[in-house]
Amino acid sequence: MQSAVLTFGAYLFVRFDQGHGWGYRYFHSAWGVIPILAGCAMTDRSDAVRRLVSFAGAAAVLNLVVVMPFQMHEISEVISQHLAQIPPPKRPGNNVYFIHPRGGFYVADMVQIDPLLRNRDLLLVSRGAYLDAQLIRQNWPSAVKIASGRAADQWYLGPQDRRLPIPGKRDQAHFVFAPTLCSGSRK
Numbered sequence: 001m002q003s004a005v006l007t008f009g010a011y012l013f014v015r016f017d018q019g020h021g022w023g024y025r026y027f028h029s030a031w032g033v034i035p036i037l038a039g040c041a042m043t044d045r046s047d048a049v050r051r052l053v054s055f056a057g058a059a060a061v062l063n064l065v066v067v068m069p070f071q072m073h074e075i076s077e078v079i080s081q082h083l084a085q086i087p088p089p090k091r092p093g094n095n096v097y098f099i100h101p102r103g104g105f106y107v108a109d110m111v112q113i114d115p116l117l118r119n120r121d122l123l124l125v126s127r128g129a130y131l132d133a134q135l136i137r138q139n140w141p142s143a144v145k146i147a148s149g150r151a152a153d154q155w156y157l158g159p160q161d162r163r164l165p166i167p168g169k170r171d172q173a174h175f176v177f178a179p180t181l182c183s184g185s186r187k
Contacts, residue, residue: 034059085151086110089121094157094175096136096143098126104151116166117175126153138178 038056085104089095101108111123126132132153136143140157147154163173 082106082109085149086123087147087149087152087154090146090154090156092161093159094162095121096140096155096157097121097123098132098153098155099123100126100151100153103149107151110152118163118166118172120161120163122175123152129153135177 038060082105085107086097086099097110099107099111108125111125113119113123124132124135127135133145136145136155140155140162143155143157145153146156161173162175164176166172166174
């Protein structure tokens with residue numbers, strides 16, 4: 001109890017951004033005491049107080065019934081708002097998104113690519129409008145830029161799936177880039 005009060009009191013006067021964490025991470029050291037106290041209460045010691053055991057059980061059930069659904073709802077809301085920063089993909093076909101890392105709220109986290117490039121859409125880090133357009137023209141000349149925003153630019157590659165079959169892999173396809181992609185200089 002003292003660690004919870006001390007931690008809470010200390011961080012009342014100090015403002016920190018917890019970053020990406022779920023929950024109040026600076027308070028976790030105090031939360032760690034709760035399972036220890038619950039374990040002590042549930043031991044088969046003769047001096048264990050029945051009320052303390054009842055409290056630990058009620059706290060566990062209350063956590064499952066109230067806190068967990070609340071946390072799941074909160075996580076769902078945060079993720080939905082995060083994903084809403086980029087336009088939805090146009091179907092059928094593929095889309096390429098150029099994410100502007102400083103353009104939205106943690107949008108750089110959206111650039112999580114399968115190393116084999118098998119996903120239906122590509123989310124790439126923007127290197128500037130000129131280089132982004134150059135990459136698109138080198139690989140998909142008929143692509144059309146359909147959205148541009150603070151967080152990302154969206155290119156539609158057309159109604160056909162532009163991924164190529166992976167040799168030796170049934171029903172798997174991936175994107176293949178033109179070999180001239182490596183020249184990042186402006187001409």
